[in-house]
Amino acid sequence: MVNEILGANIRKYRLAINWTQEKLADILCVSHQVISKWENGIAAPDITILCSLTRIFNVSLDDLCGISSEYVNDFIEEIEGIIQKENTSYPSLHAKWDKIEKQLIHHPTNDKLLFVTLNFLRTMHDKIETDAQKEMVNEEILKVSERLLDFSRNDSYRSYANYNLAVYYSEQVNLKRSNELDIKNAEKSKMYADLVLYKDMHKSFYRIFGATTLQEDLIAKEKTLIEMIDATKRACENLIRCYTHNTCSECNELLNEIEVFSSKLSSHCKDFEKSKQE
Numbered sequence: 614m615v616n617e618i619l620g621a622n623i624r625k626y627r628l629a630i631n632w633t634q635e636k637l638a639d640i641l642c643v644s645h646q647v648i649s650k651w652e653n654g655i656a657a658p659d660i661t662i663l664c665s666l667t668r669i670f671n672v673s674l675d676d677l678c679g680i681s682s683e684y685v686n687d688f689i690e691e692i693e694g695i696i697q698k699e700n701t702s703y704p705s706l707h708a709k710w711d712k713i714e715k716q717l718i719h720h721p722t723n724d725k726l727l728f729v730t731l732n733f734l735r736t737m738h739d740k741i742e743t744d745a746q747k748e749m750v751n752e753e754i755l756k757v758s759e760r761l762l763d764f765s766r767n768d769s770y771r772s773y774a775n776y777n778l779a780v781y782y783s784e785q786v787n788l789k790r791s792n793e794l795d796i797k798n799a800e801k802s803k804m805y806a807d808l809v810l811y812k813d814m815h816k817s818f819y820r821i822f823g824a825t826t827l828q829e830d831l832i833a834k835e836k837t838l839i840e841m842i843d844a845t846k847r848a849c850e851n852l853i854r855c856y857t858h859n860t861c862s863e864c865n866e867l868l869n870e871i872e873v874f875s876s877k878l879s880s881h882c883k884d885f886e887k888s889k890q891e
Contacts, residue, residue, distance in 0.1 A: 617654035618679035624652040626670035626677070641665060678719075685720050688712075689729050696729075696736050703740040706733070717757075724765035731757045731777060755781050772809050779805035 627637055627648075634648040641648075641662055650656040658666065667674050695701065695709060713730055720726050734754045741747045754777050761774040782802035786795045 616657045619657055619677065620652045620654040622677050622679055623648075623658075623666065626666075626672060627652075630670065637669070640669065685716060685723060685726060688716055689726055692729050692733055696733055701736070701740070703737060703742055703746060706737045706740065707746075709733075710737075721760070722764040724761060724767055724770055727757055727761040727765065728767075728770045728773065731761060731773060735777065751781055751784065775805045775808040779803075779809060 627634070634645040634652070638645040638648045643662075647656070651658055663674060663677065667677055670677065692709070692713065695706070713733065716726060717730065731754065734750055734757060738747075738750045738754065741750060758774040758777045758781070761770055765771055765774075779802050782798045782805065785798040786802070
């Protein structure tokens with residue numbers, strides 16, 4: 614498929630400059646039979662000759678290989694349409710996976726394509742029927758999520774990748790693993806879940822402040838951290854009350870310790886953010 618598209622484009626651009634196969638072959642120091650094989654999709658030129666062809670035809674490598682942003686945007690819309698369809702079965706989704714993989718090879722750093730692919734995999738995950746399907750989908754979710762974090766600066770995309778990684782590692786716990794690996798997976802799951810929580814909170818405070826400067830951004834981050842500290846404190850208090858009586862002296866001591874620790878942490882957070890602003 615790739616060779617056929619490349620071959621058709623070599624022929625198209627060769628004819629556009631009115632060159633024969635013999636003339637192109639002479640310039641590239643190959644036989645005209647080789648040019649014929651390229652144009653018929655039987656073989657493909659190596660990278661050095663590909664670069665020479667882009668200069669001869671005055672086109673980009675993407676254009677020569679048939680990789681255009683317009684096409685990938687159309688492909689993304691197609692995948693989004695598939696995801697939105699109701700009652701889509703796992704087999705029908707899996708049938709599209711080969712096409713998605715090919716696009717990921719052609720556009721390995723396109724964060725919108727990676728995001729839509731991750732959304733597609735999550736849809737597949739919700740329709741899993743067998744353990745083999747689950748293993749395949751989970752491994753792809755892991756790879757695509759990590760690549761999205763590597764190449765995207767989009768907060769929404771990164772939050773979604775962190776969410777999927779949190780789910781992935783939580784599912785690994787007790788999945789025929791050793792206790793030591795269960796603990797590591799649980800820690801990773803919590804780490805990614807915390808990142809999602811932090812990002813979502815930060816975006817909320819960011820909008821409240823309408824942050825446009827570095828100082829306003831730091832204020833939003835400070836508020837986010839303090840809010841997370843308060844949320845953690847409330848969770849600890851509720852947990853203690855679930856397992857002890859409110860009148861218990863030990864319970865009150867624990868609650869006091871949490872309050873002191875929370876205050877110190879918030880104070881440290883404020884001091885740290887102020888030092889960064891200065």
